[in-house]
Amino acid sequence: MSGxxxxxxxxxxxxxxxxxxxxxxxxxICQQLYTMVDTIxxxxxxxxxxxxxxxxxxxxxxxxxxxxxxxxxGFSILISQHYGAKKEDLLKQSVARSYVLTAVIxxxxxxxxxxxxRGILVFLNTPSDIIGMSLxxxxxxxxxIPAVAAYNVFASVLRAVGNSRTPLTAMIIAASVNVILxxxxxxxxxxxxxxxxxxxxxxxxxSAVYCFLVVRKIKLLHISRQDLQRRPGLDQKxxxxxxxxxxxxxxxxxxxxxxxxxxxxxxxxxxxxxTATNKLYGILEMAAISYGYAIVTYVGQNLGAGxxxxxxxGVRSSTLLAFLTSALxxxxxxxxxxxxxxxxxSGEPSQAxxxxxxxxxxxxIMACCLCILYFLHVYRSALQGLGNTFIPxxxxxxxxxxxxxxxxxxxxxxxxxxxxxxxxxxxxxxxxLLIISYFSSIKKYSLAGxx
Numbered sequence: 194m195s196g197x198x199x200x201x202x203x204x205x206x207x208x209x210x211x212x213x214x215x216x217x218x219x220x221x222i223c224q225q226l227y228t229m230v231d232t233i234x235x236x237x238x239x240x241x242x243x244x245x246x247x248x249x250x251x252x253x254x255x256x257x258x259x260x261x262x263x264x265x266x267g268f269s270i271l272i273s274q275h276y277g278a279k280k281e282d283l284l285k286q287s288v289a290r291s292y293v294l295t296a297v298i299x300x301x302x303x304x305x306x307x308x309x310x311r312g313i314l315v316f317l318n319t320p321s322d323i324i325g326m327s328l329x330x331x332x333x334x335x336x337x338i339p340a341v342a343a344y345n346v347f348a349s350v351l352r353a354v355g356n357s358r359t360p361l362t363a364m365i366i367a368a369s370v371n372v373i374l375x376x377x378x379x380x381x382x383x384x385x386x387x388x389x390x391x392x393x394x395x396x397x398x399x400s401a402v403y404c405f406l407v408v409r410k411i412k413l414l415h416i417s418r419q420d421l422q423r424r425p426g427l428d429q430k431x432x433x434x435x436x437x438x439x440x441x442x443x444x445x446x447x448x449x450x451x452x453x454x455x456x457x458x459x460x461x462x463x464x465x466x467x468t469a470t471n472k473l474y475g476i477l478e479m480a481a482i483s484y485g486y487a488i489v490t491y492v493g494q495n496l497g498a499g500x501x502x503x504x505x506x507g508v509r510s511s512t513l514l515a516f517l518t519s520a521l522x523x524x525x526x527x528x529x530x531x532x533x534x535x536x537x538x539s540g541e542p543s544q545a546x547x548x549x550x551x552x553x554x555x556x557x558i559m560a561c562c563l564c565i566l567y568f569l570h571v572y573r574s575a576l577q578g579l580g581n582t583f584i585p586x587x588x589x590x591x592x593x594x595x596x597x598x599x600x601x602x603x604x605x606x607x608x609x610x611x612x613x614x615x616x617x618x619x620x621x622x623x624x625x626l627l628i629i630s631y632f633s634s635i636k637k638y639s640l641a642g643x644x
Contacts, residue, residue: 196500197212197358198276198354198355198356198411199354199355199356199486200277200448201213201277201355201490201491201495201496202277202494202495202497202498202500202503204292206491206503206506206507206510206580206637207507207510207511207514208223208507208622209491209507209511209556210462210484210487210488210491210507210510210514211487211514212355213355213486213487213490213491214357214480214483214484214486214487214514215357215483216357216358216361217352217357217360217361217364217475217482217483217486217487218480218483219261219361219364219385220360220361220363220364220365220483220520221364221475221479221480221482221483223310223361223364223367223368224364224367224368224475224597225367225476225477225479226372227367227438228472229370229472229476229536229537230368230371230375230473231247231371231375231392231473232244232468232537233390233536234245234375234376234379234380235247235379235385235386235389236536236537236538237536237537237627238379238380239379239381239385239386240241241388241461241462241465241538241544241545241548242259242322242323242461242602243316243323243326243385244327244465244468244469244537244538245320245323245461245462245464245465245468246323246326246327246330246386246468247327247330247386247389247468248464248465248467248468249314249317249319249320249323249324249453249457249464249468250330250331250447251312251449251453251468252333252344252446252450252452252453253310253313253314253317253331253446253450253517254334255296255304255442255446255449256388256442256443256446256447256449256450257306257335257338257445257502258341259439259445259446260298260302260439260442260443261295261298261338261345261346261440262301262341262345262442263303263435263440263441263442263443264294264295264345264435264436264438264439264441265291265342265345265346265348265349265434265435266345266435266438266489266577267285267432267434267435267437267439267577267582268291268294268346268349268431268434268439268490268492269285269291269349269350269352269353269434269490269579270282270353270434270493270577270578270582271287271430271431272287272288272291272349272350272353272354272393272488273352273353273354273489273490273493273494273495273497273578274493274496274497275287275473275497276353276355276494276497277352277493277495277496277497277498277499278495278498280634281413283449284354284413285413285415285416285417285420286420286424286427287427288414288416288420288421288555289416289420290350290421290423290424290427290428290431291346291350291431292346292416292421293421293433294428294432295342295343295345296432296509298342298497299337299339299341299342299343299460301340302342302362302588303330303335303336303338303339305334306331306335306338307332310331310332311328313450314327314328314331317450317453317454318454318457318458318459318551319457320457320460320461320464320492321613322461323464325594326385326386326504327386329386329387329390329392329577330386330387330389331486332390333387333390333391333394334393334405336392336396336537337393337394337397337502340397340398340400341397341401341403342392343401343405344397344400344404346362346364347401347404347405347407347408348363348404348633350408350409350414351408351411352486352489352490353490353493354411354413355359355490355494356411357401357406357487359404359407359485360404361402363399363401363403364400365398366399366403366438367396367397367400368396368397370392370395370396371392371393371396372398372552372610374388374391374392374395374571375388375389375392377390377392378391379392393608395586396531396580402460404436412570427561432495433582434580434582435582436582437582437583437585437586438577438582438585438586440586441582441585441588441589442589442590443587443589444586444589444590444592444593445589445592445593445596446593446623447593448592448593448596448597448619449596449599451521451596451597451601452596452597452600452612452615452616453478454497455600456612461545462547462551463546463551465538465551465553466547466550466554466555467550467555468537468539468552469534469538469548469549469552470534470552470553470555470556470559472528472537473530473556474559475532475615476522477522477526477559477560477563477566478566480515480518480519480522480567480571480593481515481518481519481566481567481569481570481571482570482572482628484511484514484515484567484568484571484574485517485573485574486574487511487574488507488508488511488571488575489572489574489577490578491504491505491507491578492504492574492575492577492578492579493578493580494581495507495540496578496579497532501635501638501639502637503581504575504578504635505639508571508572508575508631508635510514511571511575512568512571513542515567515570515571516564516567517563517566517567517570518567519566520564521565522560522563523560523561523563523564526532526556526557526560527557527560527589529551530553530556530557530560531553533551534549534552534556536555537552538552540599549625552565554613555613558613558614558617559613559616560615562620565617565620565621565624566620566624568624569588569620569623569624569627569629570625572627572628572630572631573585573623575631576627576630576634578632579635579638581634582631584626584627584630584634585627587626588623588626588627589623591619591620591622591623591626592620592622593619594622594623595615595618595619595622595623596616596618597615597616599614599618599619600612600615
């Protein structure tokens with residue numbers, strides 16, 4: 194077994210998944226670190242309004258950047274299946290066409306996002322005292338779309354062939370660059386949210402370049418001009434897998450934007466508190482995302498090899514790991530949550546106290562129900578690894594409907610704080626659909642005699 198690739202069709206399922214996931218978790222920690230540093234430095238140096246400005250664009254950036262993330266994640270499913278089936282020619286062709294499609298997507302995304310940036314902020318009822326800062330941040334971050342797309346496609350290809358170490362190293366590099374530049378641009382030059390945005394884009398470029406250099410060293414991933422040529426049906430296969438994931442991410446983000454619209458109506462102090470907790474959301478979810486990537490690769494490779502029994506064992510192991518991990522993270526939040534939230538908040542004591550109170554209520558509710566989010570990621574990823582991206586897409590629709598329904602109606606009936614339950618309700622609705630669908634799908638494979 195080379196250190197650059199990993200065959201997940203042999204060996205202990207639980208051990209393979211956790212060994213694959215650990216570097217991804219560490220990478221996510223680094224990613225969350227530089228996201229948090231953005232927020233901490235801006236919140237402490239530039240103040241509560243600047244913190245609210247970052248929060249007001251969070252779902253917008255997640256939606257736009259999530260298009261390339263979703264597309265490349267879908268592309269990696271086919272790549273992992275070809276790798277598991279040992280079909281090297283098809284693997285190279287799939288990698289090459291993934292590069293082409295990602296490049297096209299990034300150009301379209303960059304153009305559309307810059308055109309509609311201000312209109313979206315106005316449509317979302319962004320408070321007038323922060324809309325200017327929010328727009329500056331969006332404009333700069335959207336300039337980094339090609340770098341994000343490049344990192345996503347290279348990292349997805351590497352994960353598909355079992356390499357989770359390179360994305361970790363890339364995130365360590367990105368985090369280091371971002372922290373240094375945040376301190377320089379925001380704390381040193383006092384560029385405010387613009388400095389934070391420039392630091393983020395620069396860090397993304399470094400991570401993309403590093404992954405590209407590693408991909409070049411892996412012989413299995415060397416592609417030729419012939420591989421780049423269009424193949425009958427190949428682009429359609431890749432898009433058939435990638436488009437539902439893009440739609441899933443987009444519809445989830447739209448639901449988040451509706452919630453943001455409601456939150457914006459409560460004033461910038463509520464927005465700041467909501468933002469502070471959302472910056473910890475990444476820490477709450479980071480292990481779940483890592484398990485998800487590991488499961489997609491594990492299931493995809495084993496499906497390609499026809500090992501249905503190993504798929505079932507791996508998903509069972511992942512469910513247990515997800516539960517134990519979510520319980521541990523919840524306990525950490527219960528003990529240290531207020532201290533962590535305080536890092537993001539500064540300003541006049543009475544305002545800071547209100548912001549912290551709002552943030553802590555939201556964090557406590559999410560921590561209590563965190564295992565639901567982890568189960569959602571396990572079963573969504575298992576279905577994607579099986580090549581079923583439709584049901585995960587449908588789960589995104591469920592999340593949207595439930596999140597919006599709770600966010601729009603429950604606060605008016607039971608009070609402002611009830612908006613915090615929109616996220617929990619969305620997790621629950623999606624998780625129920627995904628769990629039922631997974632067991633139905635895996636039963637069909639077993640009955641077909643592939644076990």
